[in-house]
Amino acid sequence: MDIRRIDDIFSVSPQLSVEDVREAAKLGFKTLVANRPDGEEYGQPAMADIEAEARANGMEWVYLPVESGNIFDNDVDRFDEMIQQVSKPVLAFCRSGTRCTVLWALSSARTEPARDILTKARNAGYDIGGLAPRMAQQAGKQS
Structure with a gap:
């Protein structure tokens, strides 16, 4: 598992396995966010399995899929609303972690200086x- 800490409340990761979810819960993450569409790539774990493991380990689960390279303002709006409401710290994942980082950056740009982001x-x-x-x-x- 390759968790990359963005700040105190938000970290990102490339695709997680079911086993990774258990480890993330042990590390103290309270919410797991999937920014990758289910079935995007052959062999990718099913989101239902990851969701079940997250819930079994006491984590909140948010499925907020976006297509790589196609993040629209309404996706940022949904992310912004979600990140304000869920329990922290949050771990978000997609194929590489980039989509999660982009969503976070665009949402954060509403209140933080771009330089810091x-x-x-x-x-x-x-x-x-x-x-x-x-x-x-x-x-x-x-x-």
């Missing part, structure tokens, strides 16, 4: 500098 993402191993124009559009926006 880009630094946090870079420290976690994600170069999202190309998002700067979209982050500027999100600044000050409320969902």
